[in-house]
Amino acid sequence: MQNVENKVIIVTGASSGIGEETAKVLAKNGAKVVLSARREDRLEKLATEIGENAAYLKSDVANADDMKNLIALAKEKFGKVDAVFANAGIMPGGNMSELKVDDWMGMVDINIKGVLNTMAAVLPEFIAQKSGHIIITSSVAGTKSVPGNAVYSGTKHFVRAMLDSFRTESVLEGTNIRTTLIYPGAIKTELLNTIAPSETKSMVEDFYKNVGLESDAIANAVLFAVSQPDNVDISDMIVRPTREV
Numbered sequence: 001m002q003n004v005e006n007k008v009i010i011v012t013g014a015s016s017g018i019g020e021e022t023a024k025v026l027a028k029n030g031a032k033v034v035l036s037a038r039r040e041d042r043l044e045k046l047a048t049e050i051g052e053n054a055a056y057l058k059s060d061v062a063n064a065d066d067m068k069n070l071i072a073l074a075k076e077k078f079g080k081v082d083a084v085f086a087n088a089g090i091m092p093g094g095n096m097s098e099l100k101v102d103d104w105m106g107m108v109d110i111n112i113k114g115v116l117n118t119m120a121a122v123l124p125e126f127i128a129q130k131s132g133h134i135i136i137t138s139s140v141a142g143t144k145s146v147p148g149n150a151v152y153s154g155t156k157h158f159v160r161a162m163l164d165s166f167r168t169e170s171v172l173e174g175t176n177i178r179t180t181l182i183y184p185g186a187i188k189t190e191l192l193n194t195i196a197p198s199e200t201k202s203m204v205e206d207f208y209k210n211v212g213l214e215s216d217a218i219a220n221a222v223l224f225a226v227s228q229p230d231n232v233d234i235s236d237m238i239v240r241p242t243r244e245v
């Protein structure tokens, strides 16, 4: 069933957390991975650890040209692109009343426009080859209202609505592009680092520490979705700690 052998898979947000672990798990199962993030030293270390089945590019998902260069690198190094895991994201947090407008716009640039830049870069390939797989990291926050994280929640609802609408278009257009939305609950990564110190942040940190899952919970879900035969579309996967409400 594990059918990722020789698949070429692009992973954004590969320098830490979910993206890093997913790249490792996919590569361990025979995939060729193309790693994207801004922290080049982290990417270089990961690519060295994986070996010849990895390539990397220092790249910012908010920059459309960077995403085009990422697809070009995958084609140059491995000859094709089979799947993309659009996973890069930030979660600065805060109530709307705090008016942290720069944070709002940062989330729009990375969590929304970053995903769209990634899709715009890869879609010409997928449409031409009439196959491909787009996996996006939404969040449990993309399935409900989240006070204290309103804009983040909005960005994660956006990717859900957009990708599922795209899935239907692809069916109607006959391009056979598979789509998967992953909705993680609390996963122990560096995601909370960008939240400004506060009492709420400390509570969230405690919860993640006590209850949060390791990133392999999501990596294994991505592996499962990508491993399916071409006529099986795993459209939605919520993966959360058993002890998360």
Ligand SMILES: NC(=O)c1ccc[n+]([C@@H]2O[C@H](COP(=O)([O-])OP(=O)(O)OC[C@H]3O[C@@H](n4cnc5c(N)ncnc54)[C@H](OP(=O)(O)O)[C@@H]3O)[C@@H](O)[C@H]2O)c1
Binding pocket: 012, 013, 014, 015, 016, 017, 018, 019, 036, 037, 038, 039, 040, 059, 060, 061, 062, 087, 088, 089, 090, 091, 110, 114, 137, 138, 139, 140, 183, 184, 185, 186, 187, 188, 189, 190, 191, 192
């Ligand atoms: N951890 C959780 O509990 C949880 C729950 C639900 C959803 N998620 C989602 O999971 C995804 C991965 O987050 P994580 O938990 O693994 O956190 P993380 O360890 O902080 O990883 C975030 C990744 O995104 C990359 N990134 C951020 N801004 C970027 C940009 N402008 N261009 C390119 N890469 C960028 C970071 O790399 P650089 O800084 O090196 O660029 C890093 O590799 C995010 O979309 C997040 O919203 C996480």
